[in-house]
Amino acid sequence: MGIDRIITIKALFITALLAASAAVFYTKAYALAVVVGGLVAVANFRLGAQVLKRIVVPGVKPADGKGAGILSFFVRYAILAAELYVIIRLGIEPVAFLVGLSVVVVAVFASVPALNRGEA
Numbered sequence: 001m002g003i004d005r006i007i008t009i010k011a012l013f014i015t016a017l018l019a020a021s022a023a024v025f026y027t028k029a030y031a032l033a034v035v036v037g038g039l040v041a042v043a044n045f046r047l048g049a050q051v052l053k054r055i056v057v058p059g060v061k062p063a064d065g066k067g068a069g070i071l072s073f074f075v076r077y078a079i080l081a082a083e084l085y086v087i088i089r090l091g092i093e094p095v096a097f098l099v100g101l102s103v104v105v106v107a108v109f110a111s112v113p114a115l116n117r118g119e120a
Contacts, residue, residue, distance in 0.1 A: 004049040006114060010107035011042050015100060022096060033093040037100020040083055045104045047076050 015038030023031035051072040087097060 003111060003115065004046070007104065007107045007111050008042055008046060010110050011038065011045065011103045014103045014106055014110075015039070015042070018099060018103065022099075026096075030093050030096040033096035034100040036087060036092055037097040038103045039100075040080070040087075041101045041104045044076060044080060047072070051076075 015035060018038070019031040019034045022034050088094075
């Protein structure tokens with residue numbers, strides 16, 4: 001299993017754990033915001049990982065994938081901006097949403113021991 005899949009699975013697990021905690025200790029609106037933030041973060045991470053794999057392929061000059069990488073970068077952030085606009089308009093709890101957005105960072109740090117052991 002690749003490191004990107006390990007990070008994705010851990011991020012989804014952390015999102016579920018945080019959402020359950022938010023539902024118990026705060027409100028369902030906070031839990032929903034954590035879930036939405038986590039899903040946005042995981043989707044952005046997965047798209048970024050796919051683009052990176054396409055650009056940094058052994059045997060292919062980096063310049064060949066440069067245009068696609070730049071275009072993908074702008075498209076991803078345009079989609080993220082549209083998502084954020086919709087989320088703000090819906091009144092999602094901003095702090096809980098930011099907590100959800102941070103799950104990929106936590107999952108990356110949680111994956112460091114597996115990388116050090118050579119499992120990924």
